[in-house]
Amino acid sequence: MSESNGDACATVVEILVPGPQGPGGGTDAGIGGHAVAVDDLAAGDALVFDGEVWENRPLASGGDMTKAVYDADGDGKVDAAAVADAVAWAGVTDKPADFPPAAHGHAIADVAGLAAALAGAGGVAGPETTLAGALAFFNDTTGTLLSSGEDTMTSLTVALTAIADAISDNAGTGGGGSLAWSDVTGKPAAFPPAAHGHVLADVAELEDALAGKASLASPAFTGEPTAPTAEAGTNSTRLATTAFVAAAVAAGSGGGGSPAWSDVTGKPDAFPPAAHGHAIADVTGLTDALAAKAPLASPAFTGEPTAPTAEAGTNSTRLATTAFVAAAVAAGSGGGGSLAWSDITGKPDAFPPAAHGHAIADVTGLTDALAAKADAAAIPAPAPAATLLAGADEAAFVTAKAVADANAPVALDASAATVSIDLAAGVNFALALPGNRTLANPDNARAGQSGSIRVTRTTAPATLSFGSAWAPAGGSFAISEAVGEADLVTFLVVAPGTVVFSVLNGFTL
Numbered sequence: 448m449s450e451s452n453g454d455a456c457a458t459v460v461e462i463l464v465p466g467p468q469g470p471g472g473g474t475d476a477g478i479g480g481h482a483v484a485v486d487d488l489a490a491g492d493a494l495v496f497d498g499e500v501w502e503n504r505p506l507a508s509g510g511d512m513t514k515a516v517y518d519a520d521g522d523g524k525v526d527a528a529a530v531a532d533a534v535a536w537a538g539v540t541d542k543p544a545d546f547p548p549a550a551h552g553h554a555i556a557d558v559a560g561l562a563a564a565l566a567g568a569g570g571v572a573g574p575e576t577t578l579a580g581a582l583a584f585f586n587d588t589t590g591t592l593l594s595s596g597e598d599t600m601t602s603l604t605v606a607l608t609a610i611a612d613a614i615s616d617n618a619g620t621g622g623g624g625s626l627a628w629s630d631v632t633g634k635p636a637a638f639p640p641a642a643h644g645h646v647l648a649d650v651a652e653l654e655d656a657l658a659g660k661a662s663l664a665s666p667a668f669t670g671e672p673t674a675p676t677a678e679a680g681t682n683s684t685r686l687a688t689t690a691f692v693a694a695a696v697a698a699g700s701g702g703g704g705s706p707a708w709s710d711v712t713g714k715p716d717a718f719p720p721a722a723h724g725h726a727i728a729d730v731t732g733l734t735d736a737l738a739a740k741a742p743l744a745s746p747a748f749t750g751e752p753t754a755p756t757a758e759a760g761t762n763s764t765r766l767a768t769t770a771f772v773a774a775a776v777a778a779g780s781g782g783g784g785s786l787a788w789s790d791i792t793g794k795p796d797a798f799p800p801a802a803h804g805h806a807i808a809d810v811t812g813l814t815d816a817l818a819a820k821a822d823a824a825a826i827p828a829p830a831p832a833a834t835l836l837a838g839a840d841e842a843a844f845v846t847a848k849a850v851a852d853a854n855a856p857v858a859l860d861a862s863a864a865t866v867s868i869d870l871a872a873g874v875n876f877a878l879a880l881p882g883n884r885t886l887a888n889p890d891n892a893r894a895g896q897s898g899s900i901r902v903t904r905t906t907a908p909a910t911l912s913f914g915s916a917w918a919p920a921g922g923s924f925a926i927s928e929a930v931g932e933a934d935l936v937t938f939l940v941v942a943p944g945t946v947v948f949s950v951l952n953g954f955t956l
């Protein structure tokens with residue numbers, strides 16, 4: 448029989464002693480290398496192994512150790528030992544969160560940054576142990592010890608030793624022994640490896656893969672290495688391909704393969720220019736300098752130009768200075784310094800007058816013409832639109848803007864049930880109906896006035912009625928009611944108390 452001993456989880460095995468024999472009475476000779484604490488072993492007592500020592504315990508009620516009692520499921524194993532043979536993984540306590548990995552290797556793809564495929568890494572299996580050897584000492588039917596040719600105590604000792612060893616090997620850490628890996632059920636297929644490292648040789652094919660790569664520092668390429676061709680004109684530490692060099696040479700030499708100017712040594716600081724020309728703008732300051740010069744053809748001098756004075760009596764295309772003219776005049780007038788008008792040849796028939804002014808009387812007919820004009824001070828200022836609408840000042844005149852202002856639509860206030868209209872405020876009006884309204888008789892109506900009223904409905908169906916002074920042309924009229932529709936009411940004041948009107952339907956907003 449086996450039992451769990453409280454929290455210690457020790458496995459206790461009891462062996463029923465069939466007779467008065469005992470393993471040495473009160474001695475501590477030991478069984479299977481385990482201490483024995485037996486005192487007056489008697490028939491019916493049980494030898495109990497608790498994982499550390501053997502001791503005898505009296506039983507409350509006797510009986511032989513039969514298979515029907517200790518191997519109830521008939522699997523050939525003591526039931527208590529069979530439980531120890533297989534422990535569910537979830538029942539193993541204090542197991543570590545991770546396990547140190549067994550010796551293994553990795554393919555390149557297992558290591559971050561490597562691109563080759565990875566071959567799977569394998570695991571290891573634990574030991575396997577059973578109680579079959581110990582159970583062989585018992586009769587399968589009766590559960591009594593077998594002598595096997597030896598005396599009873601020897602057979603008992605052998606059986607107890609085998610059972611103790613099996614318990615020590617299979618009872619788990621709570622019973623002082625170990626448990627076969629294959630007997631642990633529900634264990635995971637793989638475990639997260641504990642923190643560890645690898646040398647290059649641990650990663651399959653890594654050393655060969657690295658040997659085939661170039662070093663970042665001073666790589667020594669072989670074969671025909673290639674690289675992206677940089678854009679023309681690139682001047683940096685980027686690799687230059689043969690295509691980049693060929694393009695650079697062709698661009699720098701017109702295709703002839705000449706060296707760059709900066710690579711030519713010993714060149715002089717200046718070179719004699721080849722035959723060439725310049726536009727005026729190429730010469731600094733030349734445009735301004737030429738602008739300050741007079742042309743040969745018809746020059747227009749400014750300031751006080753001078754020239755050499757020709758000899759007296761010169762008669763050619765040479766310039767005549769004032770000195771030359773004065774001398775000529777003096778010589779021609781007998782030295783008196785004046786010249787007769789008649790002696791001047793080629794003079795024009797008329798001369799542009801110098802700046803001057805005239806009195807009104809100097810201009811023929813101007814005095815009479817001005818007398819026929821109105822005095823500007825007597826002309827009144829233009830009247831505003833309100834004066835035009837009132838029609839009270841017959842002497843007033845208005846501008847075109849005043850007329851336009853007078854014709855601008857005036858919004859009528861429709862907040863009350865009866866809508867007022869003042870013909871002195873405008874000619875054309877706009878009326879937005881929030882509901883049914885009545886148009887009052889007009890204020891300040893003057894015979895001959897005409898105008899219009901644009902009627903709209905924006906929020907709800909509504910209609911419009913008219914005061915007693917409003918007389919529909921033809922005796923009747925129709926007003927729209929639906930939202931979004933508009934009517935145009937035109938009117939003419941026949942007399943202050945009679946306004947003839949008509950309604951034009953069909954407008955839409």
